Every structure is written in C-alpha cells, then in structure tokens.
Amino acid sequence: MAFFIEVLIGGLMAGMLYSLIALGFVLIYKASGVFNFAQGAMVLFAALAMARFSDWIPKALGIENKLLSNMLGFVAAMLVMVALAWIIERLVLSKLVNQEGITLLMATLGIAYFLDGFGQTVFGSSIYKIDVGMPKDPVFLLESVFQGGVLISQEDLVAAAIAAALVAALALFFQKTATGRALRAVADDHQAAQSIGIPLNRIWVIVWSVAGFAALVAGVIWGSKLGVQFSLSLVALKALPVVILGGLTSVPGAIIGGLIIGMGEKLSEIYLGPMFGGGIEIWFAYVLALVFLLVRPQGLFGEKIIDRV
Amino acid sequence: MRKIGEVVLEVSNISLAFGGVKALTDISFDVREHEIRAIIGPNGAGKSSMLNCINGVYQPQHGTIALRGKTFKHMNSRQVAEMGVARTFQNLALFKGMSVLDNIMTGRNLHMKSNLFMQALRFGPAEREETAQRLVVERIIDFLEIQPYRKTPVGRMPYGLQKRVDLGRALAMEPRLLLLDEPMAGMNVEEKQDMSRFILDINDEFGTTIVLIEHDMGVVMDISDRIVVLDYGKKIGDGTPDDVRSNPDVIGAYLGTSH
Numbered sequence: 001m002a003f004f005i006e007v008l009i010g011g012l013m014a015g016m017l018y019s020l021i022a023l024g025f026v027l028i029y030k031a032s033g034v035f036n037f038a039q040g041a042m043v044l045f046a047a048l049a050m051a052r053f054s055d056w057i058p059k060a061l062g063i064e065n066k067l068l069s070n071m072l073g074f075v076a077a078m079l080v081m082v083a084l085a086w087i088i089e090r091l092v093l094s095k096l097v098n099q100e101g102i103t104l105l106m107a108t109l110g111i112a113y114f115l116d117g118f119g120q121t122v123f124g125s126s127i128y129k130i131d132v133g134m135p136k137d138p139v140f141l142l143e144s145v146f147q148g149g150v151l152i153s154q155e156d157l158v159a160a161a162i163a164a165a166l167v168a169a170l171a172l173f174f175q176k177t178a179t180g181r182a183l184r185a186v187a188d189d190h191q192a193a194q195s196i197g198i199p200l201n202r203i204w205v206i207v208w209s210v211a212g213f214a215a216l217v218a219g220v221i222w223g224s225k226l227g228v229q230f231s232l233s234l235v236a237l238k239a240l241p242v243v244i245l246g247g248l249t250s251v252p253g254a255i256i257g258g259l260i261i262g263m264g265e266k267l268s269e270i271y272l273g274p275m276f277g278g279g280i281e282i283w284f285a286y287v288l289a290l291v292f293l294l295v296r297p298q299g300l301f302g303e304k305i306i307d308r309v
Numbered sequence: 310m311r312k313i314g315e316v317v318l319e320v321s322n323i324s325l326a327f328g329g330v331k332a333l334t335d336i337s338f339d340v341r342e343h344e345i346r347a348i349i350g351p352n353g354a355g356k357s358s359m360l361n362c363i364n365g366v367y368q369p370q371h372g373t374i375a376l377r378g379k380t381f382k383h384m385n386s387r388q389v390a391e392m393g394v395a396r397t398f399q400n401l402a403l404f405k406g407m408s409v410l411d412n413i414m415t416g417r418n419l420h421m422k423s424n425l426f427m428q429a430l431r432f433g434p435a436e437r438e439e440t441a442q443r444l445v446v447e448r449i450i451d452f453l454e455i456q457p458y459r460k461t462p463v464g465r466m467p468y469g470l471q472k473r474v475d476l477g478r479a480l481a482m483e484p485r486l487l488l489l490d491e492p493m494a495g496m497n498v499e500e501k502q503d504m505s506r507f508i509l510d511i512n513d514e515f516g517t518t519i520v521l522i523e524h525d526m527g528v529v530m531d532i533s534d535r536i537v538v539l540d541y542g543k544k545i546g547d548g549t550p551d552d553v554r555s556n557p558d559v560i561g562a563y564l565g566t567s568h
C-alpha cells in the first residue's frame with residue numbers, strides 16, 4: 001500500500017509540472033484562439049535565459065549572494081519573455097488578425113524553430129544548471145501508518161506547491177479582473193472585441209507575457225531537475241495530451257488533465273507495464289488522449305462546440 | 310420634443326470594391342445629431358458594407374467619412390470606438406462563453422482607468438471603479454429587461470434576447486453614435502415591437518444618434534426620421550419615409566419594374 005501511494009504521489013508531482021506547461025497552451029488559446037506550437041520552445045528559451053543571466057549578472061556586478069543572483073536572473077529572464085511577447089505581437093500576430101487558425105498555427109511553428117535556434121545562438125548550446133536551492137533530500141511521511149513510511153522528494157513537493165499557487169493566481173486573474181474579462185472577450189470574437197474598443201495588440205502582448213511567465217516557471221522547475229538542455233523543449237510534447245484531456249479552453253482542465261496524465265503514466269508503468277513488456281510510460285499519455293478524442297473531443301472541461309444550423 | 314441638430318456624420322463619395330466586385334459606388338449622405346437614420350435596400354445592396362466602412366472594419370478605396378468634422382480614411386474599429394461610435398452585429402458577435410453581465414461589462418472597457426496591477430491586487434481605486442461600472446451596467450440590464458438572465462452564459466439564451474445583449478454591450482460604451490446592423494433580423498412580431506421600443510427609447514432618453522440597417526420596411530417607416538435607399542451598391546433614394554415611399558426607383562428596386 002505504501003508503495004502504491006508513493007507511485008501515486010510521484011505521478012501527481014510529475015503531473016503538476018505537465019500542467020504548468022499545458023497552462024501556457026491554454027492561456028494563449030483562450031485569449032487569441034491560437035494553438036501555440038512554440039510553447040515548448042518558450043520553456044527552453046526562458047530556462048536558458050534564466051540559467052545564463054543568473055550567471056552573467058552576478059559576475060558582472062560582483063554579487064556573491066546566491067538568492068540575490070537567482071532573483072536577478074529570474075527578473076532578467078522575465079523581461080526577456082515580455083520583450084519576446086512584444087516582438088511576436090509586432091512582427092507576427094498583428095499582421096495576421098482575423099486569419100484562419102491554421103495560418104496562425106503555422107506561424108507559431110515558425111516561431112518555435114526560430115526560438116530553438118536563436119536561444120542556442122545567444123545563450124550557447126551546452127547543458128546548463130539552474131540551482132535555485134530547491135531541497136534535494138527526500139522525506140518520509142506517514143511513518144506511523146505504514147511501515148517505513150512513504151518516500152517523497154522534497155523538490156517535487158516545492159515544485160507542486162509553486163505550480164498550484166501559479167494556477168490559482170491565474171484563475172483569479174482571468175475570472176475576476178477587468179483585464180481578464182477583456183482577455184476572454186478577445187478569445188471569443190476578435191472583431192466584436194475591437195468594436196467595443198478593446199485594444200487587440202495590447203491584450204496579445206499581455207497574454208503572451210503571461211504565457212512566457214508560465215513557461216519561465218516551468219523552465220526553472222524542470223531545468224533545476226533535469227538541467228537546461230535542448231530536450232526541455234520536448235517536454236512540451238507531453239503537454240499536448242494534457243490539453244486534449246483537460247480541454248483547450250479550460251485552466252482547471254489543464255491542471256486536472258496534467259494530474260491524470262502524470263498519475264496514469266506512473267501507475268500504468270508499474271501495474272500494467274509488465275504485461276506489455278514495460279516502457280508504456282512513454283506512450284500511455286498519447287493513447288489516453290486518443291481515446292478522449294474519440295469519446296469526448298472537447299476534453300473534460302472544454303467548451304462543447306455547438307453550431308447553429 | 311426631440312430636436313434634430315447639426316450634421317454629425319458626413320459620408321462623401323464612398324466607393325468600395327472587393328477585387329472586381331463593386332460593393333459600393335459613390336455613396337454620399339449625412340446623419341444629423343439625435344436622428345434615427347435608416348439604410349435600406351434589397352439583399353446584397355451594400356448596406357452592411359456601408360456600416361462596416363463607417364465602423365472602420367473596411368477601408369473604402371475612395372471617398373471620405375467625417376465624424377463631427379474630423380475626417381478619417383484609415384482608422385480601425387478600435388479608434389472609431391474611441392470616438393464614441395458603438396455598433397451591433399447582424400450575425401451576433403457576442404462573447405458566447407461569458408455571462409450577460411460580463412458581456413455588457415466589456416462594453417465599459419474604454420471607461421476603465423485603473424491598470425492591470427491594481428486590478429489584479431483588487432487595490433482600492435480598481436475595486437471602486439469596478440463597482441461604479443457595474444452600476445452603469447445594471448441600469449442597462451434593467452432598461453433592456455433582461456434582469457433574470459444576468460448570470461446566464463449568453464450562448465444559452467434565446468436568439469431574441471441575445472440581440473438585446475448585443476445592444477446592451479454597445480450601449481455600455483455610452484456611444485454618441487450607435488450603428489445597428491439588422492437589429493430585428495429573425496425576430497417575431499412581438500420581439501420586433503420590443504426592439505423598436507428600445508431603439509426609440511435610447512434615441513429619446515439618451516439622445517443617441519442612431520444609424521440603422523433593417524429589412525422590415527414597416528418598422529423602418531415607423532421609426533426612422535430619414536432613410537437612405539441602396540441598390541446594387543448605388544444610392545437610389547434619400548429622404549423622409551414619405552419621400553422614399555413614393556420614389557419610383559425605390560418601388561422599382563423592391564417590386565421590380567415592368568418591361
């Protein structure tokens with residue numbers, strides 16, 4: 001039983017990180033109807049920026065303090081992401097107002113490749129470390145209930161708590177503020193939003209910045225776990241089944257979807273894996289997504305598409 | 310008694326073509342303060358194109374549009390909105406997933422001053438502002454008699470009521486000029502009467518100038534002060550309902566001429 005709980009919790013923690021990336025997809029899709037293929041590249045780019053700036057800035061200023069240099073690096077990386085959002089809006093999105101979804105998708109595909117290449121040109125292509133001082137030692141919980149207790153990585157716990165806080169903040173922002181309302185309005189209908197005086201371009205900069213922020217947080221957490229390297233942008237592929245499961249338009253969906261995928265992956269690997277000869281963790285999420293596409297294409301929490309005929 | 314004022318919108322020699330298709334050819338007319346001005350014509354006459362030019366959705370190739378004496382040629386919808394022009398849409402363009410209240414609140418966007426960070430923190434002034442704007446929106450909801458639907462997602466409401474929400478969102482901008490694109494399309498007689506009453510009340514109580522596109526001749530003749538008639542992108546009549554009614558070109562366009 002203790003082992004089952006261990007696997008379950010491990011899965012949930014991994015799921016929280018998928019959620020974080022899925023969140024970036026959902027934010028941009030909600031606000032601009034664009035499926036942003038570049039989200040993975042943004043995670044890598046943000047993590048690279050963070051890794052390099054937290055090294056460069058303290059060296060240039062002669063700062064020794066670890067916390068301070070990390071904070072400076074984070075702020076600098078965030079500024080880079082905001083600038084990136086602004087540039088993407090200026091050079092790409094503003095030229096493509098009212099275009100088909102597929103056109104915008106292709107544009108983001110281009111952005112993804114550009115970012116992958118540009119990031120490595122500017123920041124270098126070796127593997128970098130991000131050390132934000134996350135506790136690495138595992139802890140034992142529930143020792144009184146189970147013999148030997150349940151082993152949990154503290155790092156995962158912290159990461160999950162950060163992800164949860166971010167999600168709660170974003171949900172509030174979308175539902176409760178006037179800007180959040182304007183974001184939802186733009187997502188529903190560009191033309192109508194413009195006609196009531198909502199500035200499309202500013203909204204897009206805001207939403208891409210917020211998605212950049214989510215990418216940065218995800219990049220820092222993943223990066224401090226695995227190191228900052230090219231494969232980071234592939235982690236984003238794991239977020240695709242998450243958004244299909246949770247629904248492309250739903251912030252809570254991204255969270256629940258991530259948890260289900262993370263949990264399902266680990267549990268199926270342990271309990272079903274032997275039947276298939278193992279290794280099902282890699283494809284389990286995609287099969288689950290496929291089943292969902294057949295049964296419930298709008299996802300668990302997505303808006304059902306009903307057309308007036 | 311309503312008083313018709315001076316010219317607020319002057320449309321001069323507008324021509325608009327999409328590739329080889331001429332949607333509008335050399336159209337000129339004016340709209341006076343406090344007036345209800347209708348644009349009518351058979352299907353495909355260019356009525357919606359005309360409205361979209363005024364609204365900044367389309368940029369006409371020739372001609373000028375002057376709003377309160379300010380001429381503009383290349384202006385987008387948002388800039389036009391900032392000049393106090395609101396519109397409704399022929400095919401509803403509401404924010405379907407959002408509640409009635411939220412939809413109409415978006416219309417207050419231009420009246421909101423507090424910045425993003427204050428809103429996010431629900432900081433004093435932002436909170437007060439939200440409350441003040443909400444008050445305006447509640448008045449509009451009362452006016453349009455859609456109180457019971459306040460929290461309903463718009464996509465789930467009956468069509469006739471969605472049209473009212475569309476109107477409500479435009480009203481929330483407190484426009485000085487209101488453009489209505491077929492506000493009564495697809496409505497039954499009763500709904501049309503309600504909508505006519507709202508339009509007349511808006512014009513009367515708020516002094517809003519209204520430009521209206523409508524198919525239903527009966528309604529148009531009843532509520533408009535002056536009417537522009539378009540056919541195949543050309544202006545074939547302009548004047549009071551009585552002038553238009555007796556204009557042989559207009560009768561020809563609607564009923565066909567005998568050869």
